[in-house]
Amino acid sequence: MFDRAHRPTALPDFVRTLDAMRVDDLWLVEDIGWAGSVALTATALAVSSRLRIGMGICPVPLRNPVVHAMELAALAEMYPGRLVAGLGHGTAARLRRITRPARSRLEQLDATFTAVRGLLAGEHVTLTTDTIALTDACLEHVPPVPPPLYAGVVGPRSLALSGRIADGTILAEGTTPEILGRDLAHVRAGGAGRPHEIVVYLHLLVHPDPDHVAAVAAPIVSKFADLHRATPTPAMVASGTPKSAAQRIAALWEAGADTVVLRPVGDDHLGQVSQVLDALGR
Template sequence: MRLGLALGYGGEPIEQVLPIVERAEQIGVDSVWSVEEYGPDAVSVLGYLAARTQRIELGTAIMQIPARTPAATAMTAMTLDMLSGGRFRLGLGLSVPWIVEGWHGQPYDRPLRRTREYVDIVRRAVARTERVEYHGEVYQLPYRGPGSSGHARPVRSEMAPLRTAIPLYLGAVGPRSVALTGEVADGWLCALYAPEHEAALTRPLDEGLARAGRKPGDVRICPILYVARADTLQEGRDALRPLFAHLIGAVGPGARNTYFDVACQMGYEGPARTIRTLLADGHKKDAVAAVPDTLLDQAALLGPLPAITDRILAWKDSRVDTLILLDRDLELLEAAQSAL
């Protein structure tokens, strides 16, 4: 198992970020991953880091599918791969409806079909074996619909890629999205993952792998873990409890909470329903208190440093390929890398 660093870059001066990445590279951390929501994008910071590092892999976790056309994503992936000397990993995901529609102004419809077609077009564009022509339910290349000139023809990238197949990861939570990941992706960026519930959590992935005639090792499992270093286990739990209550219990109009579904897969259906009901009724404090200690202990890294490093050892016997920590604590990062 390898260690990764999720870089929650918030637009601060790069001098506050670069030393962390440089040290991560020095101690042998496998990869650094940029995050994207509706502030800093996931791409720009990796272009900078590509020039300031030599070995560490650079990934997006995730680039939002609705924010870019498949061709734009393919161009970005080829460029970052070239700038980094073949160290780029393309992590894609749909994001959530309120960001997709409220920020990007795109419809959040047919998510599985949209993702499947998007991945297919990106791969074809990067391979550069032929002009890209695609006639899907969501994407058509060339576009010949309403408002088109009628004169477009298929295009092939004018840039020769460093690699004609760039590793492609999907950020997936719900069972159907996870199954699609098993069918089409090289890696799975996941949340609320725990070794104790691995059989249940990976069942949709394995179903997708089987449908595509692939083997379990064909998709790298890469959980992104929340971290709360604290003097005691209880303080660490309490630091993460509000976040987990929101992830599991939030209910938006017309949208399914797939984190709630994952909590149920892990055997926490009762507490998950309680949390959701309490939040819906406006009892936020009680909802936070209802998050089980065992769920936090299993799906996050928390407490004193020795407890965190001991917990990391439990992950080493799992199917996880890369354990990605969403944290900037260098002492913790060094201890975690030493534990592996």
């Protein structure tokens, strides 16, 4: 993951370094007040020669569905097969500062997926909700290969919705194998048996000093335990030696994750990733 705290000017070199490493994806974060995901994604796709680039996630209240579709269509046509478009509710507290809340966040996400998917497929879309009003909306440039749409969500109803409407689900940092098993049940309850990728974000903290690891990881664990409504546990961070961090990653794969996205903290982000790749035998 290219963390939101990084300056945008650091992205090209970050991408070039990852391009030469044994990773498959680069994921970018959009959060209100930080850099926009569309600009970051376009840059990453242009600089990289092979990486799949994940937008994770665009809060749907920030853009009209037609704007979402226009941006995604352009990127998908220029870089077919290398874009994953993540959409989600966004953080309610931050969104209240800049936009009027939807009557139902679930309905807003559902309607946005319906509209964006239809537009990317070349359909003329008419849709009216309390936050969306489209009349015969369409794209002039429909991408030959529409990008997959993933939902970044938490909570049973949102996870079930993702299983029904999305091509994949993005699970937040702090997901342990136990939380993953719980969330997978909700996703599958909403799904229809079609292919559905599970992407899990995971903080990475490779450091030899256990006391340092404990001090740095503590607020992360506390925050994401609250988000997941789960008991805090050190397993919420891939930490310690490269081998122990690799074991946390492998445990998520074994529990049903298809893709694990590492979010390094502390110093030398890419150095930490390289050490864990070695421990994983990649």
